[in-house]
Amino acid sequence: MSMWNTSAAASGTLQTTHYTPVVINNPDSVNPVTAAAQKASPSVVTIGASSGTAGGTGSGIVLDASGHILTNTHVVTLDGQAANAAIEVRTSDGKVYPGTITGTDPLSDLAIVQITAPGLVPASLGDSGNVKVGDTAIAIGAPLGLSGTVTDGIVSAANRTIETSSSAASGSQAGSASDAQGSISINVIQTDAAINPGNSGGPLLNANGEVIGVNVAIASAGATSSSSAQSGNIGVGFSIPVNDAKRVARELIASGAATHGQLGLSVQDKASGTSEFTAGAEVAAVTPDSAADRAGLKSGDVITNLGSRSVTDSSELTAAAREQAAGATVKVSFIRAGQVHSTDITLGAATTG
Known part of the structure; x- marks a missing residue:
């Protein structure tokens, strides 16, 4: 039995998901969470993956003006069900672009998708090595397909290890069919900022609007690794530290694969x-x-x-x-x-x- 739910690609695709940007009605009067969301939201995208009749949405982080976007392997493989899913990416201005999978890494549950689009705003990446318990933590993404959603809380544990199902897909760049049945151990930042299916691949931010983690999983009371049911936020979510994600992202961009x-x-x-x-x-x-x-x-x-x-x-x-x-x-x-x-x-x- 596993309490970690990485089935965080919400049901539905970009064609059927209502788009809502992060709206700041009065930019001259903001609190720290609003300011961080205002800074980071142009760098957050919604990712739609589809294969046959299966589809889902997740989130992603713009890394550079060349269109490289960091997300989770389980988002682009539909939790390991699809080796070559069709990818669409909706940017913060509401425009939708076709995406290609540059590489997936099932051992870290990270992936790179690339799009060609003008005016992309790369995210500001922080230092997850400086994260401590009690720090403000802000999540932006598309939970349950609701793009432009901002939640906040604190870092509730800075160094946590979880074991969760691998999302490698049979015949993909990731590996073999046997991988999808295995599990991986990853180090994570724990937060009580509300994270739900669809937040996966999106950023966890500090109060300066810098990315400190890549949202990857939520704790699910009573869930099993074989269950297809998606449970919602119960106050315990997990993000891959951005310092770890940086290395994997560099290797995926360079060669389509990452080493461990x-x-x-x-x-x-x-x-x-x-x-x-x-x-x-x-x-x-x-x-x-x-x-x-x-x-x-x-x-x-x-x-x-x-x-x-x-x-x-x-x-x-x-x-x-x-x-x-x-x-x-x-x-x-x-x-x-x-x-x-x-x-x-x-x-x-x-x-x-």
Whole structure:
């Protein structure tokens, strides 16, 4: 059973979705949320994906004047149902343009769509490394197909790891049919700003109107990974930190694919009560000649940190490795025979197959 719902592409397409821009009636008298929305809204688009009789809408973020738009893989693949969905993009002025999928990355649930359109306004990207609990968080997008919707709240957790279904589609750039049945672990920013189906791929903003995250999932009470029902906001939403999204976006634009680090080991959550240390991911086995093997990790080691991420369980370790590029060298800290050790590890390349 999964409580994370990434089925956030609302039903309907751009042809049947009523368009409403973000309206600022009195620009001379605004509060911080209004000012942030006014700044960012020209850079937010609504994305329609369709394949056969299936269709859905999500949101996206304009990255540059060349028309590259950042969104979620599950938006452009209709939650993994369509390998080559037809894409339409409605910009903030209400005009609709055909889009092409530049690349999808199911391991981060990020994708790049490109359009050709005049006057595009690139979003201002912030620094998600500076995000802290209690910061203002503002979401703009098309929840339930309602474009130009602005909600606000706070960052309720700055470092959270969730495990959710992969949205790779059979025969797509993303991978194979087996990918769609798997799951991914990703690091996210948690917010209580209202996020609903259709917000996916849109921005989470700070009070300066800068993008700090890409909205990706909502917590769903009682939902299952096999359920087709879309539940709404219950006050817990998740966004991919923009610092992580920047790297993936650059790689997708450059080559149509993104890389992710791999350790080359199998892990299990450390059993509580086995020592004075109570958190970490215990190494069950190390693959010969893998990154972990070359770094000297052994079965029984308990990994507690990877790069800048603390590790308390196996999902956090997987997410920490995946947010790094393949070939990156980072520091890994681990416990062996009651002693704390650290060493550099040069990560291998993860695959979606």
